[in-house]
């Protein structure tokens with residue numbers, strides 16, 4: 001609980017057997033998280049079994065994809081405050097408290113992994129990935145006149161359930177370019193969004209999106225195409 005609001009954490013998980021248990025323990029250990037939803041996305045390893053050894057709620061999402069897994073988590077989570085993260089050791093449970101500190105004043109609090117002091121030596125955050133995330137973020141910022149954005153690839157973020165309900169049915173991206181859609185839709189609903197620094201550590205287990213140049217480029221171009229598409233044809237409000 002945080003300020004009398006229940007807090008849920010969502011972990012999208014595709015073959016994360018090596019760290020899923022430790023991640024659940026870490027994110028519960030900050031003392032404010034009420035619920036962790038592990039979205040098992042057709043893992044072929046022991047992710048499901050490992051997750052079931054913890055106090056997390058485990059759901060299976062059969063539609064493959066980072067965005068599909070996160071969308072399922074957003075619909076499953078019961079908390080008044082919902083936090084997205086990853087169970088691969090890159091994000092730290094204690095940083096939930098940083099996001100929460102801003103949740104009194106903002107509808108959505110996005111993490112950024114661009115603060116040198118918080119990027120751990122072993123983290124996968126080379127100059128190319130950093131530059132790519134920054135370019136997509138700045139492009140989105142100027143196209144939509146958002147708050148300062150510097151990292152479009154950071155899963156760790158918070159949203160109030162009340163704010164999420166305004167656009168959850170419009171979420172459509174099932175793939176790895178899911179994150180900017182949340183920001184564009186939040187902006188369309190005039191929600192208050194801020195970006196704040198979070199820790200970024202090295203990964204345990206195999207990287208699936210930004211582990212290689214091809215995957216990084218593909219995700220970046222899809223993100224840019226998405227924000228342009230929304231700008232040219234914002235879907236009619238119902």
Ligand SMILES: Nc1nc2c(ncn2[C@@H]2O[C@H](COP(=O)(O)OP(=O)(O)OP(=O)(O)O)[C@@H](O)[C@H]2O)c(=O)[nH]1
Pocket residue numbers: 011012013014015016041064065066069085086087088090124176203206207208209210211
């Ligand atoms: N790529 C991918 N990730 C998925 C899928 N379903 C769930 N995930 C989870 O989404 C998160 C992001 O994938 P990662 O492989 O960590 O990609 P990344 O964060 O860009 O890069 P690294 O952390 O450096 O590997 C992880 O928690 C995955 O387990 C899926 O179908 N594809």
Ligand SMILES: [Mg+2]
Pocket residue numbers: 086088090203
């Ligand atoms: Mg990751």
